[in-house]
Amino acid sequence: MAITVSIELNRDLEIPGGYDEVFDLLADVPSSASHFPKVHKLTDLGDNAYRWEMEKVGVDKHAIQSIYACKYHADKEAGRITWEPVKGEGNGVVRGSWTIKAKGDNVTAVKFQTSAELTVPLPSLLKLAISPVIKHEFNSLVDTYMSNLKKAV
The missing domain is CATH 1.20.5 (Single alpha-helices involved in coiled-coils or other helix-helix interfaces)
Structure with a gap:
């Protein structure tokens, strides 16, 4: 038996940095992922696709682990980074985007949107x-x- 949990998140924030610096950080998946908590392992699948394996949460046989893979596309001119699920990878399906806009020379407005479906046993x-x-x-x-x-x- 398994259950599927659906999650939708939206965040708006301002990052104290120039557009190019912020965009480049977010478009570089391993660099960006290094700031995400509880990532057990990030695997480069090639062609700008990555498998995320999160740390297990829970105890013994009741511990659950999120594993999913996404293919990333960055369009610097449009100020957009998107990710789509890679089929057949793990127990999660995740998609989303960053929308990035300069707000002066040293502040960048960022909008984060993601949706996830996690199936747990x-x-x-x-x-x-x-x-x-x-x-x-x-x-x-x-x-x-x-x-x-x-x-x-």
């Missing part, structure tokens, strides 16, 4: 209990990521 009876926990954990990770990115530039 738990009985359906636990969906009501575990779904808010997974959503809270994901929100917390993304908030920490945003905070880390602000400090990185």
Whole structure:
């Protein structure tokens, strides 16, 4: 048995740095991922696709791990970085985008949007209990990521 949890996130932030510097950091997936908390392993699959393996959360047989892969596309002129799921990789399906705009020479406005579907091997009876926990954990990770990115530039 398995349950699927759907998550949608949107964040707006200003990063204290120039457009080129911020765009280049976000477009460089390994560099950007180094600021994301609890990444166990990031694997380059080639052709700007990466598999994310997050640290396990929980205890023993009740520990769950998110694994997913995305293919990234960066368009500097349009100020947009997008990612689409790679089929058949892991237990998650993740897609999203960064929209990046200069706000002066040393401040860059960034909009982060992502949606994820995570399938975990738990009985359906636990969906009501575990779904808010997974959503809270994901929100917390993304908030920490945003905070880390602000400090990185």
